[in-house]
Amino acid sequence: MVKVAILGSGNIGSSLISSAISRGYEVIGTGRTDVTLRRVLELGAKATSNNQEAISTSDLILISVKPQHFPDLVRGTTRNIWRDKVVVSVMAGVRLETLKRIMEGASVFRAMPNINATVKMSTTALTGDGRGKELVETFFKGLGSTYWINEDFMDVWTALIGSGPAFVSEIIDSLVLGAVASGMPRELAYSAVLDMLEGTARNLRSHKGHPAEVRDNVITPAGTTIRGLKVMEEKGVKAALIETVESASKRASELGRVIDGRIKEDTERW
Ligand SMILES: NC(=O)C1=CN([C@@H]2O[C@H](COP(=O)(O)OP(=O)(O)OC[C@H]3O[C@@H](n4cnc5c(N)ncnc54)[C@H](O)[C@@H]3O)[C@@H](O)[C@H]2O)C=CC1
Numbered sequence: 001m002v003k004v005a006i007l008g009s010g011n012i013g014s015s016l017i018s019s020a021i022s023r024g025y026e027v028i029g030t031g032r033t034d035v036t037l038r039r040v041l042e043l044g045a046k047a048t049s050n051n052q053e054a055i056s057t058s059d060l061i062l063i064s065v066k067p068q069h070f071p072d073l074v075r076g077t078t079r080n081i082w083r084d085k086v087v088v089s090v091m092a093g094v095r096l097e098t099l100k101r102i103m104e105g106a107s108v109f110r111a112m113p114n115i116n117a118t119v120k121m122s123t124t125a126l127t128g129d130g131r132g133k134e135l136v137e138t139f140f141k142g143l144g145s146t147y148w149i150n151e152d153f154m155d156v157w158t159a160l161i162g163s164g165p166a167f168v169s170e171i172i173d174s175l176v177l178g179a180v181a182s183g184m185p186r187e188l189a190y191s192a193v194l195d196m197l198e199g200t201a202r203n204l205r206s207h208k209g210h211p212a213e214v215r216d217n218v219i220t221p222a223g224t225t226i227r228g229l230k231v232m233e234e235k236g237v238k239a240a241l242i243e244t245v246e247s248a249s250k251r252a253s254e255l256g257r258v259i260d261g262r263i264k265e266d267t268e269r270w
């Protein structure tokens with residue numbers, strides 16, 4: 001049985017733990033507080049605050065702490081502990097080059113899932129190469145779909161797909177509020193809008209052409225849709241969404257540079 005360590009059992013770490021447990025992996029989750037460790041135990045995994053112990057007893061190591069907490073995590077481990085392990089980071093921005101600087105002798109990958117892993121519908125990007133590639137792919141396939149991508153696209157993937165569920169949730173909330181403002185009960189609007197979203201995704205996928213074609217099929221001359229679209233245009237919704245993804249992507253790159261600098265300083269003293 002593959003032994004998996006999840007270092008950092010927060011929002012995404014908990015989803016990784018649940019999925020791994022449900023598929024029969026032996027899992028140890030780490031955390032810094034009693035509340036986190038209790039939650040890990042409730043999910044059916046072993047729990048420890050000692051990352052070094054979790055790494056040493058596992059074959060596949062997943063790093064799911066915030067990028068800013070990664071240098072601290074590294075400081076709490078010894079250089080040799082990473083050797084021969086298969087390591088996957090799900091941290092935004094942190095580059096393979098940075099990870100390899102610390103993890104001599106390890107086979108290192110990056111993955112960028114999203115919170116839809118909670119319902120086994122993550123869309124996960126994977127990058128990296130070498131020993132353990134199949135193990136990594138099998139693990140993330142259990143959370144939804146996987147795409148092997150060039151690391152150059154990882155930051156924009158993080159913005160579009162990693163952060164995406166937050167952006168889409170915000171848009172859905174706004175649409176629901178629009179219906180509430182027009183007198184519809186909130187619960188009815190929310191349930192209906194989720195159905196509409198699932199239907200639109202399926203429709204767009206089956207249509208195969210450009211989404212603007214589906215949009216044009218909805219518009220009736222002098223009807224309701226064109227009135228709504230005109231407001232979207234006036235308020236700059238499209239430009240705002242383009243900038244949303246660009247800005248989030250730039251932040252991922254920025255995080256990568258900052259963490260690389262901190263890790264470089266640390267490795268000199270390590
Ligand atoms: N939340 C999301 O939807 C996604 C998050 N990510 C990435 O996953 C990582 C975690 O994000 P979240 O789960 O949202 O954050 P979170 O804050 O919910 O979880 C991080 C956990 O790590 C723990 N932690 C911090 N330092 C630690 C240490 N030295 N040892 C053990 N545990 C430690 C924290 O106490 C916390 O429980 C980030 O790097 C983020 O970029 C990636 C894809 C999606």
Ligand SMILES: O=C(O)[C@@H]1CCC=N1
Binds near residue numbers: 092158162163
């Ligand atoms: O907000 C963040 O930085 C992380 C990366 C993708 C989703 N959450």
